[in-house]
Amino acid sequence: xxxxxxxxxxxxxxxxxxxxxxxxxxxxxxxxxxxxxxxxxxxxxxxxxxxxxxxxxxxxxxxxxxxxxxxxxxxxxxxxxxxxxxxxxxxxxxxxxxxxxxxxxxxxxxxxxxxxxxxxxxxxxxxxxxxxxxxxxxxxxxxxxxxxxxxxxxxxxxxxxxxxxxxxxxxxxxxxxxxxxxxxxxxxxxxxxxxxxxxxxxxxxxxxxxxxxxxxxxxxxxxxxxxxxxxxxxxxxxxxxxxxxxxxxxxxxxxxxxxxxxxxxxxxxxx
Amino acid sequence: xxxxxxxxxxxxxxxxxxxxxxxxxxxxxxxxxxxxxxxxxxxxxxxxxxxxxxxxxxxxxxxxxxxxxxxxxxxxxxxxxxxxxxxxxxxxxxxxxxxxxxxxxxxxxxxxxxxxxxxxxxxxxxxxxxxxxxxxxxxxxxxxxxxxxxxxxxxxxxxxxxxxxxxxxxxxxxxxxxxxxxxxxxxxxxxxxxxxxxxxxxxxxxxxxxxxxxxxxxxxxxxxxxxxxxxxxxxxxxxxxxxxxxxxxxxxxxxxxxxxxxxxxxxxxxx
Numbered sequence: 001x002x003x004x005x006x007x008x009x010x011x012x013x014x015x016x017x018x019x020x021x022x023x024x025x026x027x028x029x030x031x032x033x034x035x036x037x038x039x040x041x042x043x044x045x046x047x048x049x050x051x052x053x054x055x056x057x058x059x060x061x062x063x064x065x066x067x068x069x070x071x072x073x074x075x076x077x078x079x080x081x082x083x084x085x086x087x088x089x090x091x092x093x094x095x096x097x098x099x100x101x102x103x104x105x106x107x108x109x110x111x112x113x114x115x116x117x118x119x120x121x122x123x124x125x126x127x128x129x130x131x132x133x134x135x136x137x138x139x140x141x142x143x144x145x146x147x148x149x150x151x152x153x154x155x156x157x158x159x160x161x162x163x164x165x166x167x168x169x170x171x172x173x174x175x176x177x178x179x180x181x182x183x184x185x186x187x188x189x190x191x192x193x194x195x196x197x198x199x200x201x202x203x204x205x206x207x208x209x210x211x212x213x214x215x216x217x218x219x220x221x222x223x224x225x226x227x228x229x230x231x232x233x234x235x236x237x238x239x240x241x242x243x244x245x246x247x248x249x250x251x252x253x254x255x256x257x258x259x260x261x262x263x264x265x266x267x268x269x270x271x
Numbered sequence: 272x273x274x275x276x277x278x279x280x281x282x283x284x285x286x287x288x289x290x291x292x293x294x295x296x297x298x299x300x301x302x303x304x305x306x307x308x309x310x311x312x313x314x315x316x317x318x319x320x321x322x323x324x325x326x327x328x329x330x331x332x333x334x335x336x337x338x339x340x341x342x343x344x345x346x347x348x349x350x351x352x353x354x355x356x357x358x359x360x361x362x363x364x365x366x367x368x369x370x371x372x373x374x375x376x377x378x379x380x381x382x383x384x385x386x387x388x389x390x391x392x393x394x395x396x397x398x399x400x401x402x403x404x405x406x407x408x409x410x411x412x413x414x415x416x417x418x419x420x421x422x423x424x425x426x427x428x429x430x431x432x433x434x435x436x437x438x439x440x441x442x443x444x445x446x447x448x449x450x451x452x453x454x455x456x457x458x459x460x461x462x463x464x465x466x467x468x469x470x471x472x473x474x475x476x477x478x479x480x481x482x483x484x485x486x487x488x489x490x491x492x493x494x495x496x497x498x499x500x501x502x503x504x505x506x507x508x509x510x511x512x513x514x515x516x517x518x519x520x521x522x523x524x525x526x527x528x529x530x531x532x533x534x535x536x537x538x539x540x541x542x
Contacts, residue, residue: 063368063375069383073341094368098419104334112340123394125421148369150396159428
């Protein structure tokens with residue numbers, strides 16, 4: 001089954017849109033895990049064990065693993081391996097380079113790491129992303145409108161009367177010949193999620209920025225899914241994985257995902 | 272000495288603008304090296320040994336190492352370690368993420384790998400790049416106009432009558448408070464290199480696309496340096512490192528850099 005179908009199935013079964021962001025910072029790991037052989041991997045495994053039956057995807061951010069060097073790269077691979085096969089993994093890598101190099105990045109994410117999906121950055125245009133799109137069984141979320149304040153620097157600048165992120169969204173639809181593309185749309189722009197859904201047809205959205213970044217869960221869920229008609233994954237990272245810094249961290253992470261799922265259940269989006 | 276000063280010095284001393292791109296593809300390594308313990312590292316070391324006194328920088332592209340997983344990450348670190356201290360290293364990573372994550376990428380590139388400079392992608396705006404800029408002793412080249420055909424998809428789109436890449440260049444000048452920023456400007460747009468130099472003040476340029484990608488050496492050198500008044504690094508990768516696939520590959524790589532240096536010497540840019 002392909003990524004989109006797998007997500008659709010899990011959304012229905014679990015009545016959840018929650019993607020757990022595994023952005024594990026070694027400095028924020030509970031004390032009692034620090035003596036483990038590989039504290040980050042141990043932490044991730046316990047988070048996964050506690051949440052893998054109630055979320056619909058995981059999204060490790062490559063930055064947090066790269067910062068740990070070769071060992072971190074192994075930790076990322078082993079984290080992905082520890083995720084049950086039924087839950088898809090999005091490698092949050094925001095890669096984008098000329099074709100020759102992007103081919104290598106795609107190989108890294110899909111073949112070496114074994115990710116099911118990836119995030120990519122559109123600045124270099126179609127030929128820089130085609131090496132990702134060409135993995136027909138895999139999936140790529142293209143950055144359109146991000147959740148950070150400086151998204152206004154370029155993404156909100158108008159080209160022919162429309163913001164750059166809309167031009168990106170329009171292009172992604174054109175590029176979507178293998179039906180394996182989606183968009184990243186930040187939760188910090190709730191009004192714009194609605195507009196984006198209107199102009200993006202049925203493209204799956206990945207919505208970061210709920211939780212620590214203060215994005216709006218209700219708007220993200222209702223507008224992102226067009227009231228349950230499209231796919232929108234809501235990524236939550238820090239507020240889940242660091243719900244507690246004590247021995248109960250995994251249990252508290254599970255409770256936080258359950259709380260988010262309960263909130264989602266009030267929005268009438270699971271048909 | 273900071274990156275800019277180190278480059279200026281080498282340009283003067285060596286009468287070269289050549290940055291050797293270490294985009295080493297294991298499939299393109301000469302047969303006689305394949306039995307080495309780490310063929311990519313062995314290949315890189317021999318290329319470095321053969322060229323480190325006649326070029327002004329090296330630029331390994333992270334993609335080629337990531338594709339080899341944790342081992343590749345070690346190879347990248349050890350490649351950088353093998354480069355003599357007087358020749359600066361640009362890690363071509365094209366990273367860019369929200370601040371929290373970019374901080375980790377900057378740590379990876381500057382602290383773990385030990386790079387002197389990095390390439391970054393501007394799509395997420397200033398706060399996504401600040402973690403790189405904040406390493407005052409290091410340097411960052413921001414993608415403005417890239418050498419691939421699809422650079423037209425977004426970079427050439429007009430915002431208020433000016434192409435996006437010019438808006439990026441303008442912002443980079445504004446962000447350059449630590450005097451440690453430059454621009455990536457592809458050699459496949461020779462006319463635009465001239466315009467970019469006119470609007471970018473004295474910002475150092477990194478110019479990829481000469482060689483295998485067909486960019487124009489003379490226009491890149493003359494326009495990029497404003498006839499010797501500014502810094503422009505001309506990156507050449509495949510045409511140098513794969514100059515031969517025989518046992519003479521390193522010798523031929525050296526000859527190719529020497530040939531490029533001789534060509535550069537005809538343009539009256541070394542004052």
